[in-house]
Ligand SMILES: Nc1ncnc2c1ncn2[C@@H]1O[C@H](COP(=O)(O)OP(=O)(O)O)[C@@H](O)[C@H]1O
């Protein structure tokens with residue numbers, strides 16, 4: 373017997389089993405690898421779908437326009453807002469050159485920006501318009517590079533904010549700014565009107581005296597004229613001398629003659645007083661013209677204080693000490709407004725105080741003129757010292773104070789290169805410093 377023939381069936385069977393088993397093992401392994409692959413693929417697929425949904429939802433909901441641009445400059449993704457603008461089918465812009473979305477000028481800008489982006493990878497901004505059915509719409513464009521894992525340029529992301537909206541927001545901002553400015557100047561006007569009101573009260577009071585003086589004198593003159601007329605009529609009609617003497621005595625013409633010059637003198641004095649007041653006022657109004665000149669602060673302070681005194685019903689008189697004359701440089705009308713504000717505040721503060729006193733002291737130090745207004749009122753509580761210069765800060769009842777006097781005064785002082793400050797008490801002490809005028813001949 374062929375040993376092989378006898379052995380082979382058994383051997384063959386054994387070998388075949390082994391081969392089958394290894395084949396089966398290989399199949400098993402391959403199968404389980406396939407299953408693992410399949411699972412991984414499914415996971416990745418799910419991740420991809422989630423990412424895709426996220427991108428789609430972003431693209432659908434951004435209100436600015438958003439375009440993802442490929443390396444070759446074509447549109448890979450576009451936000452729904454862009455598609456809505458260009459009016460095409462969903463996806464009509466996808467695969468088209470991104471420059472095609474914009475008008476000619478915008479396309480050129482985008483092409484240039486993409487070129488720069490390839491080289492420098494830096495974000496660029498420019499303005500470009502997209503033609504739409506309702507006309508070209510301007511956008512503020514930001515173009516950022518997309519960089520791949522190997523740090524190479526992979527395309528760009530373009531976002532555009534409608535400029536119409538920005539411009540509208542800007543216009544609204546501008547409008548409210550304008551309204552604010554108007555409100556502010558209205559308030560400043562009110563404060564000016566309040567000072568003017570005080571000034572006018574003083575003027576009215578001041579004019580009243582000389583005018584009634586003039587009026588009384590004229591009234592007396594009228595009476596005397598009537599008497600002299602009667603007398604001269606008698607003279608002309610050739611009345612006898614004795615009659616004339618009697619008439620002169622009856623009419624008290626001698627005394628009338630004496631009184632006549634007193635009345636004329638009174639009328640002239642009253643008229644001159646009125647003339648002086650008008651001159652004062654005229655100077656004040658011309659000094660409000662805003663021109664800078666050298667002027668005497670002491671004189672301006674005296675005039676200003678006088679007007680406030682006259683306008684107030686308290687009868688408090690301001691006393692002066694220190695320099696008799698102090699020449700400073702500035703707008704006299706504006707500086708006078710500061711003095712009037714400070715004096716008015718001081719007079720308000722001493723209302724009801726026993727022995728009320730308001731003092732103005734003038735001196736000079738380190739190239740500055742110093743004017744101090746102090747009073748023996750209650751002073752300013754520690755907690756309010758920082759606030760008194762704030763606009764609208766007032767402790768006075770509505771209609772009495774605007775809270776603007778000190779803030780405007782401080783601003784004027786500042787504009788003059790000086791300052792207004794609050795010094796320690798007792799009472800309230802405000803210090804106004806202004807640069808001294810350089811007199812001709814001074815070095
Ligand atoms: N001489 C003063 N004595 C006491 N308080 C003062 C004096 N001057 C100013 N103040 C305080 O500062 C506030 C602001 O003054 P101001 O700006 O002139 O506005 P207003 O006089 O309209 O109140 C006043 O309301 C008052 O409380």
Ligand SMILES: [Mg+2]
Nearest residue numbers: 713717777778
């Ligand atoms: Mg005031």
